Amino acid sequence: MKYGYYPGCSLERNAIAYHRSAMAVADALDIEFVEVDDWNCCGATEYISIDALPAYALVARNLALASQQKQNGNGNQLVAPCSACYLNLQKTNHYMADSPELAQQVNTALQAGGLNYDPGSVRVRHLLDILTQDVGYDAVAEKVTKPLYNLRIAPYYGCLIVRPGFDDTYHNPEYPTCLDELMRKLGATVVDYPVKTHCCGGHMTQISEPVALDLIRRLLKNAADYQADAIVTLCPMCQLNLDGYQEAVNKHFGTNYQIPILYFTQLMGLAFGIKPKKLGFGKEFVDARPALAKIEAEPPKKPKKRKRPPKEALPMPNLTEGM
Amino acid sequence: MSAQSSASRASPSSFIDEVIAATPGSDPHLDLCVQCGTCGGSCPSGPDMEHTPRQLFAMINAGMKEDVLRSNTPWYCVSCYYCMVRCPQDVHITDIMYSLKRMAIKEGMFQESTAADAPDFSETFIDFVEQYGRSFELGLATRYHLKHHPLGAVKMAGFGLGMLLRGRMDLTPTKIEGIAQLKTILARAKELGADSSKNGGGQ
Numbered sequence: 001m002k003y004g005y006y007p008g009c010s011l012e013r014n015a016i017a018y019h020r021s022a023m024a025v026a027d028a029l030d031i032e033f034v035e036v037d038d039w040n041c042c043g044a045t046e047y048i049s050i051d052a053l054p055a056y057a058l059v060a061r062n063l064a065l066a067s068q069q070k071q072n073g074n075g076n077q078l079v080a081p082c083s084a085c086y087l088n089l090q091k092t093n094h095y096m097a098d099s100p101e102l103a104q105q106v107n108t109a110l111q112a113g114g115l116n117y118d119p120g121s122v123r124v125r126h127l128l129d130i131l132t133q134d135v136g137y138d139a140v141a142e143k144v145t146k147p148l149y150n151l152r153i154a155p156y157y158g159c160l161i162v163r164p165g166f167d168d169t170y171h172n173p174e175y176p177t178c179l180d181e182l183m184r185k186l187g188a189t190v191v192d193y194p195v196k197t198h199c200c201g202g203h204m205t206q207i208s209e210p211v212a213l214d215l216i217r218r219l220l221k222n223a224a225d226y227q228a229d230a231i232v233t234l235c236p237m238c239q240l241n242l243d244g245y246q247e248a249v250n251k252h253f254g255t256n257y258q259i260p261i262l263y264f265t266q267l268m269g270l271a272f273g274i275k276p277k278k279l280g281f282g283k284e285f286v287d288a289r290p291a292l293a294k295i296e297a298e299p300p301k302k303p304k305k306r307k308r309p310p311k312e313a314l315p316m317p318n319l320t321e322g323m
Numbered sequence: 324m325s326a327q328s329s330a331s332r333a334s335p336s337s338f339i340d341e342v343i344a345a346t347p348g349s350d351p352h353l354d355l356c357v358q359c360g361t362c363g364g365s366c367p368s369g370p371d372m373e374h375t376p377r378q379l380f381a382m383i384n385a386g387m388k389e390d391v392l393r394s395n396t397p398w399y400c401v402s403c404y405y406c407m408v409r410c411p412q413d414v415h416i417t418d419i420m421y422s423l424k425r426m427a428i429k430e431g432m433f434q435e436s437t438a439a440d441a442p443d444f445s446e447t448f449i450d451f452v453e454q455y456g457r458s459f460e461l462g463l464a465t466r467y468h469l470k471h472h473p474l475g476a477v478k479m480a481g482f483g484l485g486m487l488l489r490g491r492m493d494l495t496p497t498k499i500e501g502i503a504q505l506k507t508i509l510a511r512a513k514e515l516g517a518d519s520s521k522n523g524g525g526q
Binding site: 012014015038040041043046048049051056057058091094095105110114115164165174198201202203204215283 | 345347348349367368371398399401402403404405407408417421422424425428438440441442444445446448449452456457458460467482485486489490491492493497499500501504505507508509510511512513515516519
């Protein structure tokens with residue numbers, strides 16, 4: 001399987017662990033990701049806040065390059081591991097297709113740089129979608145040599161891969177389950193995580209820290225309430241907020257959360273038996289080692305179902321008496 | 324401020340049309356809002372906003388341009404799209420928040436909001452993108468925090484050091500090869516955007 005690959009700025013440095021683990025996992029699964037040559041930043045949520053047409057043109061340059069480089073055998077599918085990049089590529093692709101006026105204006109701008117983009121000619125996908133749908137759960141399960149037994153995972157999807165949902169890949173914009181299923185295939189125990197698609201605040205840490213810290217606190221508290229050993233993410237912004245600001249949350253709220261925030265590809269790599277160093281472990285602010293030490297060789301025993309209530313339970317009222 | 328006097332004369336219908344026109348790409352359905360309040364109830368930063376999205380849309384409908392563009396609401400939108408997927412009328416709320424940010428900057432009104440620093444964060448971010456083709460976190464954090472939160476910059480310095488020590492932040496920016504091409508494309512897009520806003524299209 002071969003795909004075009006758009007890493008985005010975060011994966012170059014801040015989320016280098018995500019990039020490394022994604023590559024290692026792709027290698028193990030015989031997927032080839034061909035990086036778009038000379039791609040540029042997607043503008044995050046910033047460019048569109050300042051100026052609309054250049055923001056779409058900025059993204060469209062990447063789509064045009066990916067489309068142009070199709071002859072390299074990248075296929076017409078472009079994979080973005082970062083949720084914000086994924087959203088921006090999707091949005092530009094869809095809005096250009098929906099609005100001939102926007103498409104025409106963006107293309108006029110692109111043509112000034114000798115490029116052109118036919119809206120919809122590239123299909124934008126997120127890395128999670130590739131690994132769960134194209135590769136599939138069974139093929140992933142086959143590669144597992146070191147199952148993550150006894151590791152309790154809170155699966156965190158964040159916002160932008162499920163919403164607004166340009167092509168309904170995840171079926172439910174508020175309660176997707178594909179990451180849950182993927183983690184179970186690795187042998188991990190997936191805890192209920194009701195806030196799995198709540199927002200980490202994005203760049204709110206820079207605008208109003210108290211507002212941002214409260215959004216992050218909710219995500220940490222919920223994972224702690226369900227006794228998760230780690231939160232698993234698929235977005236560099238979510239990872240940075242929950243990991244890098246966890247200490248700030250603890251100071252601000254007087255809490256003591258120590259929950260490592262890991263990329264789903266890092267855990268896939270571990271379960272495939274790939275060395276942690278190759279997966280970017282050690283880059284996280286909250287040390288992942290205590291959590292990973294909980295992994296056991298044997299699957300957790302399922303508690304036996306009690307047929308009778310335990311003796312210490314409160315007695316059931318005897319309805320025959322006094323009736 | 325001259326913008327204020329022209330704003331106070333804005334007739335109700337013209338301001339909502341202006342907002343819709345400033346939202347390219349897809350019909351934002353702003354005129355279909357039924358004031359149900361699902362948006363505000365779904366918003367993670369709603370309690371910190373001066374107006375919930377529903378209130379803001381009522382104000383847009385009433386032509387309260389100045390109050391709308393001075394509100395901190397668009398700047399506190401975290402782009403989570405919860406409101407957008409829950410809206411029964413398919414109002415493209417997140418896209419409208421972006422349009423309101425752009426309009427507030429153009430009219431110079433954000434300065435009086437409680438999120439007055441927010442546009443500068445975005446502008447500093449895109450300055451680096453325009454210059455290099457890639458974002459540059461160290462430059463962004465340094466320039467933005469020294470300008471707006473010099474005291475807080477000390478705290479941020481600790482965070483930045485943590486990022487550097489973990490090899491998660493570059494000391495120097497990366498420039499793409501086609502930077503000249505990108506600059507040409509962006510310059511042309513800016514011209515086109517300015518032209519269409521003159522013709523009432525609004526970017």
